[in-house]
Amino acid sequence: MAAASSDDDSSDASAPLTWGVGAVSQRLGVTSSTLRTWERRYEIGPTFRTAGGHRRYSAHDIERVDVMRRLLDRGVTAREAARSAHALDPAELTALIAGEKPGDSDLAREAFVAAVIGAVQVIDPDRLSGLFSGALRRHGVLAAWPELLSPALVAIGEGWVNGTIDIVGEHIASERLSAELRLHTRSFAVSPTGHTAVVLASAEEDQHSLPVYALESALAEQGVGSLMLGARVPWESLSNLARRTNPELIFVWATLERHFDGSLMKAVTELPEQTRLVLGGPGWGSLSLPGARRVGDLSEAVHAIVDR
Ligand code: B12
Structure with missing residues (x-):
């Protein structure tokens, strides 16, 4: 995905990182005109606009569009897909992503991976911790590791190779994941031998x-x-x-x-x-x-x- 940017006319240092229609279209494989239609008909679109009126998607906006796309791919009607995608605030999206039984649904895995990649790209360590701990708590490491955590690590590795993820992002994700794994470990009573x-x-x-x-x-x-x-x-x-x-x-x-x-x-x-x-x-x-x-x-x- 094209790097997030702050356009000349949206260069507020405190503003969250956002992406333009073209970058979102390229990343999700949804045409720009479909993105505009979803925005117009279902209000599944960008939260932000630049001063010049250009649409800017936040990481969560992208996740919401992605959920919409995946639900459509699974045969859900556009109206239902939009309603589901709309109902998710960031915390609920995290819960949905980490909460669906892994293995049962590609949506759970792909949405989890997308959420992790999004959090790495915008450098949101706490969201990473939330995603990792949610997955471990809900599914246990034996299921969460192969179904959610490993695929997220592989995607981070790919992001590093193709230049969309900085090595610092990889380090942050690794540190947060190892911390959550260790916390998970300590939550069990183990045989001292x-x-x-x-x-x-x-x-x-x-x-x-x-x-x-x-x-x-x-x-x-x-x-x-x-x-x-x-x-x-x-x-x-x-x-x-x-x-x-x-x-x-x-x-x-x-x-x-x-x-x-x-x-x-x-x-x-x-x-x-x-x-x-x-x-x-x-x-x-x-x-x-x-x-x-x-x-x-x-x-x-x-x-x-x-x-x-
Ligand atoms: C996180 C990460 C790091 C972190 C590690 C932090 C940490 N505490 O572990 C940091 C940033 C430190 C790092 C450093 C480096 N990394 Co690195 N890293 C990764 C990343 C993103 C995930 C690694 C991981 O945990 N994978 C675990 C699972 C997800 O992957 P897997 O081992 O392939 O899993 C398979 C099997 O092993 C099995 N499996 C999975 N889990 C388990 C568990 C058990 C118990 C068992 C038995 C089996 C098993 O199932 C999988 C399918 O077959 C990978 C990307 C990737 N594709 O893995 C790159 C990757 C491994 N790193 C790579 C490289 C090149 C490096 C560096 C050399 C980079 C550099 N130039 O400095 C250094 C290494 C320095 C060194 N001396 O070791 C390459 C390795 C290429 C190669 N084969 O030689 C990869 C593949 C990235 C890439 N696409 O190029 N890295």
Whole structure:
């Protein structure tokens, strides 16, 4: 989507970021004339106008148009779609997006992703926290992660690649999501033995840790505690820790591609005999480590750990 702008004739620094008809049309695949019709007939349109009279859509206006479009795509009449889309204030839209059972409806997923992207683009951290916590509270991490949160992260990654999302936006979303995942984790009573029996970490030099926080949280939902080491854990430290605490299982996440590496092999061979190694994430590619088990998604990782 074209970047939000403040036109010369709307350059009030306190005004929210807004988008023109062309940008909205391009983003949602709805022609400009249809957008004008929806505004005229159903009052589904922009909240703002520039001093020069040009239409300016806020992030919420865009979400409302998007809901209208999706409901129409699902066979709802225009009048009903407009009524539903109209009835949503920003908080209700958030609730609707996070509240529909994920998996049941593409609308829930796509609207959630659109809301997250909108909040990243206008830099609205509190809305991000609200979206993330709402999704976790309503569905639990085991459903919310694959159905809502992961797709939102993938969309953020795409936004970063095509230049519509700044790296700062990616950092804000990541920080807010990891904070909400940790809060979710702490809301469950977990078995204290897990804190030494199960160790979770991201691979050496790999800064990506959100899937590991999701796993920590999903285990907590099952009453299983774990020792979370976070991002970029050196192999040597991991194997030293294992020799001192004899964990039953170590899970290591890798997003970035891993290559054969002597210090990794040494760490693996020095693990205590009882310690099982479980690997997750695209970075492991075809690398095979002696005795290690691969898991492909969050649910499989939870089962591998809970049923160990
Ligand atoms: C958030 C994010 C960051 C955050 C991480 C914050 C944090 N605390 O984790 C920050 C901003 C720090 C970051 C940094 C970087 N990032 Co980054 N990042 C992302 C982003 C947007 C989401 C990552 C994520 O959590 N994905 C989790 C899920 C959603 O994705 P997935 O792993 O592909 O999921 C698959 C499976 O693994 C499985 N799965 C999903 N969840 C789970 C959970 C478990 C437990 C299991 C077992 C499986 C599983 O299902 C999915 C389908 O197969 C991705 C975009 C993306 N497409 O993922 C880029 C992305 C991973 N980053 C990328 C890059 C390049 C970087 C940087 C190198 C950028 C830079 N130039 O500095 C640095 C890395 C520095 C380093 N040394 O590590 C690339 C990686 C390309 C590659 N494969 O090499 C991506 C793909 C963006 C892109 N499209 O180019 N990043």
